Amino acid sequence: MSIITKYVTLKNYIPTGLPKETDFEIKSREISVNEENNILVSNSWISVDPYMRARMTERKNYKPPFKIGEEMEGYAIGKVETSNDKNFNVGDLVFSNLGMRDNFVCNSNQLKKLKPIDIPIQTYLGPLGMTGHTAYIGLLKHGELKTGQTVLVSSAGGSVGSTVCQIAKNLGCKVIASTGSDEKVGWLKKELKVDHAFNYKKIKNLVLYFKEICPEGFDLYFDNVGGDFLESTIFQMKNYGRIVICGRISQMNVTTPGSGLKNMAYVLVKRLTIKGFLIFDHENEKEPFETDMLKWLSEGKIKFKETIYQGIENAPKSFIDLLEGKNIGKMLVKI
Helix, strand or coil: CCEEEEEEEECCCCCCCCCCHHHHEEEEEEEEECCCCEEEEEEEEECCCHHHHHHHCCCCCCCCCCCCCCCECCCCCCEEEEEECCCCHHHHEEECCEEECEEEECCCCHHHEEECCCHHHHHHHCCHHHHHHHHHHHHHHHHHCCCCEEECCCCCCCCHHHHHHHHHHCCCCEECCCEHHHHHHHHHHHCCCCCCEEEHHHHCCCCHHHHCCCCCCEEEECCCCCCCHHHHHCCEEEEEEEEEEEEEEEEEEECCCCCCCHHHHHHHHCCEEECCCCCCCCEEEECCCHHHHHHHCCCCCCCCCEEEEHHHHHHHHHHHHHHHCCCCEEEECCC
């Protein structure tokens, strides 16, 4: 038996600038279970993540470029519809990197069976997935966060940033959150209970603002944006402070290269540690993250918000809107 799958493809590489919907195409083709690909899965939820932007250029990066005209990839949760594999049964919930399509065939090596949970299953794409894992590893392994420290988080209204804020609060830290809209500021203050949140677009001079709101300085900066924000933060870091580089969303769609940091002398004088990391290097380090996160979720100590687009046809728009910061919390496509 064969079925028709619809999927998202990239029509051309996008070396600079913000992608447009015309850079993508929705295609369809016939697929069927065979001896090699003996499992059919229908996707239910697809994760939309900033790292995918780096795969839309031909430049060498930490992940290979998407192939023009072929199915794009992304993390997804689906349900097994047909299985000729003894390890998977019809109805099993599975995690894969075969998103950006509504159905697919594969073998067992490409799937991870998920345990049913008492919270929405898409949590495996958010706090229990790469989002939460990134926040946890960045804060605790690379940031070496300690109780009572002061943490600055940029892009705090997004999926990773909002999780960072909550983990830090759970560990007894003071959290200062930056985001790009008043709506997100309200959510961070009222729901996530950060100590201070602000709309960076309304701040004329970040250096002076940081001195005003946090005269004692920051112990740790969790950086999701890079650029001028990072440079401004360096001035207000404490001696021996740590900066964890998780993303650079402010620079992903620029059409001209930036000038780079102009205050590296402060890195020397303050004896700062600046460290980048990729969560893909930590895929085999799921404990104690999963245990801690499940506990926090069950206790209501991690809250998550989702921005959901319906249908595979809206996946390109969801990605563009993510890059423009139109999401609150996790960006998802529901099939």
